[in-house]
Amino acid sequence: MIPLDPAVPVRLADPPLDPSADEARSLLRQELANPEYHDTNLVERIQNWLGRLFDDSVGAAADIPPLGTFAAIVILLLIVVAIGLLVSRARRTARARGDRAPALTDEVVTAAALRQRAEAALAEGRYDDALVDAYRALAVRQVERGRIEDLPQATAHELAAGLGVEFPAQRHLVDRSADLFDAVLYGDHPASREQALDVLALDDELAGRRERVR
Known part of the structure; x- marks a missing residue:
């Protein structure tokens, strides 16, 4: 066995990510691009999608090491936070649009x-x-x-x-x-x-x- 030189730092291989950070961002963009997220039941649909994603992650976690499982959970939590921010921003945009729009139309009516x-x-x-x-x-x-x-x-x-x-x-x-x-x-x-x-x-x-x- 080759002795280790204490002067040389040892780097552990990065834990496998399932999905990776880039894949998680891609999944998020693809999912939110679906027309169904413009419906009035936005929150409910997002919750359903997160439930499916969590179930898939739990199933995949059984085949990866503990560090990989932890990384996948962290990524999932980041996705949840990102979606929450997007929903909050969409609601603020809707309110701001309503605040700016005239209440009365150009129609001449009593x-x-x-x-x-x-x-x-x-x-x-x-x-x-x-x-x-x-x-x-x-x-x-x-x-x-x-x-x-x-x-x-x-x-x-x-x-x-x-x-x-x-x-x-x-x-x-x-x-x-x-x-x-x-x-x-x-x-x-x-x-x-x-x-x-x-x-x-x-x-x-x-x-x-x-x-x-x-």
Whole structure:
């Protein structure tokens, strides 16, 4: 046996990675490029994919040394963190896009017409349309009455800020309605019937009416 020279450092071979770092990054890019990750069930789909990846990693770990198993687990955890950051960034982008987009369109329409459209959509079970038109009716009605400025490029929250000054007692309801408007229109979150009813009820309250759509 050849004696080892103590002056020469001994390097251990790198543990086998399953998958390697480059392969892990490639897998992540390929997986997130699938159109299914643009659906509303993004988190659920990612969880399912991670479950499959973890099962495959556990099965492969049985055939590799302990160091290789540990490396594979570390890579898997890094993938989980990367996906979490991507999901968080996508949600922030959706919120930012909603904050920048005008709440009112170029359509010339009265508050009464918007209200009728909202009620018709509610009756037909189109709760997203009902909530969006209800919020627009609420804002346009106060523009018609001179309570807030007519700002065509105003976002939902800019309109809510003006409404909050005029109606301080209802400010929290106005802000919540603006949040719902952005979430439904720009965040792909479906509205419920109760949420649409709440925005219609707020329109009634700010207009001085006490009746509520049933």
